[in-house]
Amino acid sequence: MFLWQVAFAAEVIPAEGEALKWGTALDWAITLTLVLSALILACILVSLIVYRGRQTEGTALWLHLLSLGIFPLLLLAVGNFAVLEYAKEVRFCGSCHRTMKVYIDDLHNPKSQSLAALHLQHRVAPGGECYTCHANYGVHGTFEAKLTGLRDVYTYMTKTYHLPLKMRAPFENLLCLKCHDGAKRYIALEVHLKLATVIKDGKLPCASCHRRAHDLPKPAEATSPGGVG
Amino acid sequence: MFGGGWKVLPGLRTGDWRSKLIALSQIAIGCAALLSLLAMLTRDPLLLLGFGPAQVLILLGVVLFVVVAIFAQRTMVLEEVDPGEMIFQEGDPGRHVYVIKSGTVEVLMRHPDGSQEVIRRLGPGEPFGEMALLRNAPRSATIRAVTEVQVFKMSPSNFLALYTNLPGLRENFNTIMESRLRELEVRKL
Numbered sequence: 443m444f445l446w447q448v449a450f451a452a453e454v455i456p457a458e459g460e461a462l463k464w465g466t467a468l469d470w471a472i473t474l475t476l477v478l479s480a481l482i483l484a485c486i487l488v489s490l491i492v493y494r495g496r497q498t499e500g501t502a503l504w505l506h507l508l509s510l511g512i513f514p515l516l517l518l519a520v521g522n523f524a525v526l527e528y529a530k531e532v533r534f535c536g537s538c539h540r541t542m543k544v545y546i547d548d549l550h551n552p553k554s555q556s557l558a559a560l561h562l563q564h565r566v567a568p569g570g571e572c573y574t575c576h577a578n579y580g581v582h583g584t585f586e587a588k589l590t591g592l593r594d595v596y597t598y599m600t601k602t603y604h605l606p607l608k609m610r611a612p613f614e615n616l617l618c619l620k621c622h623d624g625a626k627r628y629i630a631l632e633v634h635l636k637l638a639t640v641i642k643d644g645k646l647p648c649a650s651c652h653r654r655a656h657d658l659p660k661p662a663e664a665t666s667p668g669g670v671g
Numbered sequence: 672m673f674g675g676g677w678k679v680l681p682g683l684r685t686g687d688w689r690s691k692l693i694a695l696s697q698i699a700i701g702c703a704a705l706l707s708l709l710a711m712l713t714r715d716p717l718l719l720l721g722f723g724p725a726q727v728l729i730l731l732g733v734v735l736f737v738v739v740a741i742f743a744q745r746t747m748v749l750e751e752v753d754p755g756e757m758i759f760q761e762g763d764p765g766r767h768v769y770v771i772k773s774g775t776v777e778v779l780m781r782h783p784d785g786s787q788e789v790i791r792r793l794g795p796g797e798p799f800g801e802m803a804l805l806r807n808a809p810r811s812a813t814i815r816a817v818t819e820v821q822v823f824k825m826s827p828s829n830f831l832a833l834y835t836n837l838p839g840l841r842e843n844f845n846t847i848m849e850s851r852l853r854e855l856e857v858r859k860l
Contacts, residue, residue, distance in 0.1 A: 472711050475711050476708060476711050478704075479707045479708035479711070480704075480708060482700060482701070482704040483701060483704050483705065483708070486697050486700070486701050489697075490697070494753065494756070497689075497690050497693045498689045498690055498693065498739060498748045498750070503740055506693065506696075506736055506739075506740070507736075507740070509697075509700070510693075510696045510697065510732055510733065510735075511733060511736055511737070511740075514703070514704075514732060514733055515733060517704065517707060517729065518726055518729050518730070521707050521722055521726075522722070522726070525710070525719050525722045525723075528714070528719065529719065533714070534714075534716060534719070537714075537715075537716040538716070591720075592720065592723075595716075595717070595720055
């Protein structure tokens with residue numbers, strides 16, 4: 443693997459003994475975004491030097507077609523994909539250190555028995571554990587999560603948050619059921635079938651029978667927002 | 672070349688509305704490209720979230736460019752050239768016709784040994800570039816700005832429309848062209 447590939451690689455933590463792989467859609471999207479951005483800046487610079495004062499001349503317009511037409515439109519598509527995909531990574535969620543550090547520490551603690559840590563240890567969604575459990579299914583879920591994240595950033599930047607931080611809404615059973623409902627081990631437990639209606643309605647939270655989602659060092663710190671950016 | 676803020680994007684300070692739009696488009700798209708470059712290199716969450724508003728800049732820049740691309744080739748544009756800068760070179764393909772608004776340019780002819788000779792200077796009101804269009808040939812000489820020059824640049828279709836419909840202008844251009852051709856031939860002999 444080349445050095446630049448390591449530098450641009452998405453932060454998926456490899457399992458023990460497994461080599462870091464480069465070549466996911468996100469890796470390519472990040473690399474392409476970098477290349478396109480650099481090309482746009484280079485073309486603008488070239489046009490300013492070579493066609494100075496003659497920006498509307500025929501040959502300059504061909505260069506502008508690349509730097510102000512084709513490349514920017516490609517950057518829109520590829521950049522959006524890269525940002526949305528990268529925002530699903532644990533590293534992105536963990537970048538709000540003050541509130542998320544304890545959650546990320548628990549997630550990556552090999553001795554932790556919290557649901558989050560177990561999901562990571564079983565490699566359910568390598569690199570995207572936060573997003574997989576906290577965002578709803580599909581494109582709608584992605585945008586909803588991003589909007590929640592933007593709201594959190596706005597609240598943080600304008601310092602309009604109130605301490606202690608609280609979860610915006612209780613964790614929905616549907617977020618567990620989107621993967622577990624219908625799974626072989628899930629339906630093997632008769633109680634799941636008997637209580638299917640109350641579980642799906644959210645009247646009986648999954649956490650009432652199962653272990654805690656996150657093992658946090660101090661109970662007071664577990665009151666941070668539950669939304670995923 | 673990049674002496675001051677306005678010097679970086681001269682189209683914003685002077686030039687016609689098309690140059691101004693191109694400059695604005697370059698600023699908008701350049702800022703968005705720089706932001707996405709930094710966001711991807713640093714993976715800073717705020718920069719990554721900034722890509723959202725940057726999309727508006729990209730779309731604005733593309734729209735401005737499209738407006739210019741539609742209108743730029745249809746009309747006459749005013750261009751600015753710095754002293755010492757070439758407007759076009761001998762042998763280049765090109766069909767635009769220029770009329771000097773202000774400043775002075777020099778006409779250079781290349782000798783077989785590769786050296787260049789200044790054969791004349793042109794000032795305000797004088798045209799150049801018409802020979803390549805009317806003779807359907809490459810540029811017959813190099814034009815270099817002596818001072819800061821402002822030139823009106825006419826698209827071939829615009830010039831031909833004037834040339835065809837205005838006998839006085841046609842006659843004037845024919846006279847100029849004949850005299851310049853004669854001069855060129857004499858010098859080449």
